[in-house]
Amino acid sequence: EVQLVESGGGLVQPGGSLRLSCAASGFTFSSYSMNWVRQAPGKGLEWVSYISSSSSTIYYADSVKGRFTISRDNAKNSLYLQMNSLRDEDTAVYYCARERFPMARVDYWGQGTLVTVSS
Amino acid sequence: DIQMTQSPSSLSASVGDRVTITCRASQSISSYLNWYQQKPGKAPKLLIYAASSLQSGVPSRFSGSGSGTDFTLTISSLQPEDFATYYCQQSYSTPRAFGQGTRLEIK
Numbered sequence: 001e002v003q004l005v006e007s008g009g010g011l012v013q014p015g016g017s018l019r020l021s022c023a024a025s026g027f028t029f030s031s032y033s034m035n036w037v038r039q040a041p042g043k044g045l046e047w048v049s050y051i052s053s054s055s056s057t058i059y060y061a062d063s064v065k066g067r068f069t070i071s072r073d074n075a076k077n078s079l080y081l082q083m084n085s086l087r088d089e090d091t092a093v094y095y096c097a098r099e100r101f102p103m104a105r106v107d108y109w110g111q112g113t114l115v116t117v118s119s
Numbered sequence: 120d121i122q123m124t125q126s127p128s129s130l131s132a133s134v135g136d137r138v139t140i141t142c143r144a145s146q147s148i149s150s151y152l153n154w155y156q157q158k159p160g161k162a163p164k165l166l167i168y169a170a171s172s173l174q175s176g177v178p179s180r181f182s183g184s185g186s187g188t189d190f191t192l193t194i195s196s197l198q199p200e201d202f203a204t205y206y207c208q209q210s211y212s213t214p215r216a217f218g219q220g221t222r223l224e225i226k
Contacts, residue, residue, distance in 0.1 A: 035215070044218075044220040045163065045217040045220070046217065047213075047216065050215070061214050062120075062214070095162055095163075104151065105153045105169070105174075106163075106165060107168075107174065109162035110162065111162055
């Protein structure tokens with residue numbers, strides 16, 4: 001059974017940093033691209049970042065470019081999101097999500113981890 | 120960047136109704152269009168990928184159509200468990216934009 005379990009969320013002050021993790025199991029993690037998607041309270045879904053299976057290709061939303069860094073460790077079946085210079089508007093539930101070829105659909109999502117940026 | 124626009128933003132319907140939700144891309148995305156269902160407090164669930172392909176395990180009352188810039192999600196006969204928010208997403212290019220969502224409510 002495919003499982004994606006996020007961790008690392010919490011309360012952080014504006015300007016602070018946080019590192020999210022996503023532990024994957026039930027599939028060959030190293031064969032899949034992964035994404036982070038977030039959802040602010042009461043709002044819609046916002047794509048945040050993408051990383052290819054080998055980490056050779058990485059993309060970011062403009063809203064987080066230069067502040068967030070996506071990475072993965074295929075030996076540990078883990079995906080990460082390092083978030084620096086956090087802002088109030090980064091408050092959201094962050095989901096890690098598996099992307100499947102072809103057509104780049106996201107077929108599995110984690111349960112999400114809440115990040116709250118507030119003083 | 121490609122923008123995705125869904126309509127309507129909200130919709131009231133009854134059990135048994137046929138419902139259609141529309142998604143429009145700001146430029147052609149071929150068939151790189153996915154539909155997700157999200158219930159309160161839960162992660163999204165993939166319903167339709169590549170515009171018209173039904174994800175494994177999804178009931179056949181869900182269907183998708185379209186290509187280029189205009190797409191639709193149709194629920195042929197609403198069931199109580201279908202009341203949720205629906206999102207389209209383009210996977211043609213990055214940023215992989217989502218539509219703003221369509222909230223489907225019980226009439």
